[in-house]
Amino acid sequence: DAGVIQSPRHEVTEMGQEVTLRCKPISGHDYLFWYRQTMMRGLELLIYFNNNVPIDDSGMPEDRFSAKMPNASFSTLKIQPSEPRDSAVYFCASSLGGINTEAFFGQGTRLTVV
């Protein structure tokens, strides 16, 4: 398996624009996580899905953020409208079901909002 695949790797956009980040989890994994990493706040859990269903979105910072998982092999994280403070590295991770399983991370998307 190619691992968790995220696209794009880098995104530069202007404030106010819509941004869509994409993730393909490892085949067969039941859980999908979206994280945001900044120097100030570390690695924050934004939302996670189990079997395509959102379980906990309490980490989503504002209504400007939304995430979907229409099927087991694809998820999106959308920011509309984007703001400079959204600049961060966004990671997608997936894992098998079961508590004693680790999360595997994608390469991340570095988002810069100017």
Add this chain to the structure above:
Amino acid sequence: QKEVEQNSGPLSVPEGAIASLNCTYSDRVSQSFFWYRQYSGKSPELIMSIYSNGDKEDGRFTAQLNKASQYVSLLIRDSQPSDSATYLCAVRGRAGKSTFGDGTTLTVKP
């Protein structure tokens, strides 16, 4: 209080020394615990997992878990410059939620 807290860094040790990294968590029903290593500009990668109280050794790495104290640690023996990275503690709990600490940056000086 953050769900997962790690000792503030940065941590600097000489080559060959033991590096000690600590982590506490707030959810008493958490069941599995992980240490990830993250090199600058890269994504986190798993180095150790532990599920039961006590010690677990893997090469130069030892993870220690004390559920009563809600405490997890990672010891790196014979530290090497290649161990210089940020180490992230992760806790997996109810409904599969996976939460990370802010990380501790380790520098091993030759």
